[in-house]
Amino acid sequence: MKILMILITALLLFxxxxxxxxxxxxxxxxTNTLSPSPRTATSSAASPLQQFKDKLASKVEELxxxxxxxxSGYITSISGNTIQLQGTDEIYKAKIDDVVTGFFEIxxxxxxxxxxxxLTKGDYLIVSGPKNGQEIxxxxxxxxxxxxxxxxxxxxxxxxxxxxxVATDDKRTITIDIETATKKNLLNIKTLKSDVIxxxxxxxxxxxxxxxxxNVGAIExxxxxxxxxxxxxxEFFIK
Amino acid sequence: MKKEIGIAVFFGIxxxxxxxFFMIFQIRQTQSDNQPITSTISGPSxxxxxxxxxxxxELIQPKTGEIVESKTITLKGKATKDSVLVIQSASGEKIVxxxxxxxxxxxxxAYGENVIHIAIYPKDANSHxxxxxxxxxxxxxx
Numbered sequence: 001m002k003i004l005m006i007l008i009t010a011l012l013l014f015x016x017x018x019x020x021x022x023x024x025x026x027x028x029x030x031t032n033t034l035s036p037s038p039r040t041a042t043s044s045a046a047s048p049l050q051q052f053k054d055k056l057a058s059k060v061e062e063l064x065x066x067x068x069x070x071x072s073g074y075i076t077s078i079s080g081n082t083i084q085l086q087g088t089d090e091i092y093k094a095k096i097d098d099v100v101t102g103f104f105e106i107x108x109x110x111x112x113x114x115x116x117x118x119l120t121k122g123d124y125l126i127v128s129g130p131k132n133g134q135e136i137x138x139x140x141x142x143x144x145x146x147x148x149x150x151x152x153x154x155x156x157x158x159x160x161x162x163x164x165x166v167a168t169d170d171k172r173t174i175t176i177d178i179e180t181a182t183k184k185n186l187l188n189i190k191t192l193k194s195d196v197i198x199x200x201x202x203x204x205x206x207x208x209x210x211x212x213x214x215n216v217g218a219i220e221x222x223x224x225x226x227x228x229x230x231x232x233x234x235e236f237f238i239k
Numbered sequence: 240m241k242k243e244i245g246i247a248v249f250f251g252i253x254x255x256x257x258x259x260f261f262m263i264f265q266i267r268q269t270q271s272d273n274q275p276i277t278s279t280i281s282g283p284s285x286x287x288x289x290x291x292x293x294x295x296x297e298l299i300q301p302k303t304g305e306i307v308e309s310k311t312i313t314l315k316g317k318a319t320k321d322s323v324l325v326i327q328s329a330s331g332e333k334i335v336x337x338x339x340x341x342x343x344x345x346x347x348x349a350y351g352e353n354v355i356h357i358a359i360y361p362k363d364a365n366s367h368x369x370x371x372x373x374x375x376x377x378x379x380x381x
Binding site for chain 1: 247248251252254255304305306323325327328329331332334336349350351352354355356358360364370372374375376378379380
């Protein structure tokens, strides 16, 4: 009886060992297909000089990435050598250096040098330079114009006063004044080209992609003047 | 006695095999749950139909806030094949029919700030329209 019990126990252990072996070989096969083969470990650690070089290279890369980013916003205050800007989602503080910081105004395809004292509250600026928290060490500051760009559905076309009422994709209702100078284009649904059109070709229910002059300081906050509109006729969506 | 031993051995092995196969089956079941959803329609030939979500729009390049050095940038990304890509900014609009699920579209920008609105209109009318707005700067690099 004792021998029998020992035998049964040994067999159960053997079976358990077999099943565990089957499980581990399956999961390691899965792991082998997903992960790359491990690198062979180097016998010695990187030298201090090499470590310093690697750190320096990554720091330079980090600074280059920082320098490759621009920041923009409206001037809310100018105090000494600090210009506070209100961006879309963030407040920035551009730190001016009398020697380093350059000021330019964007005029068409070129830039024109200007002075700090020509900037006033409400101007729209682009600032480039390394950023630390809210502060930007301004290398170059550009005075520019901001446009509001988006799309939505036309809910009203007013042929008397030449404006559109649009339900925007971000759930706002805005009024877009179509001026004489507004560039108006329509998607040709057959050729998928952009055709120049008149105001009369715009219909309620069409989709509009718009570029609007920003209305900071305007009394009517939801009314804009259009620089350009691109209409996608509702027929495009009928399949 | 020998008969009893034999029976014990037999049941021991049988139990071990049952446990082993059960554990292997459970692991394989977990692996198959991680695979993409597919269903097969049986018929004269088996057609594999993959359910594709319309959340396939990904804009890889450029990143918002990026300073570019050239008047012409390349918008790179992924979207559903046969969609219509509409790109608009103050410098103009561009319409592209996507022949592939990846795109690389050259686009001219203006000097200064460029707020660019990109919309993907899928071929399937039941799919959602995807949109992105990015801001890039065509200015001198510091």
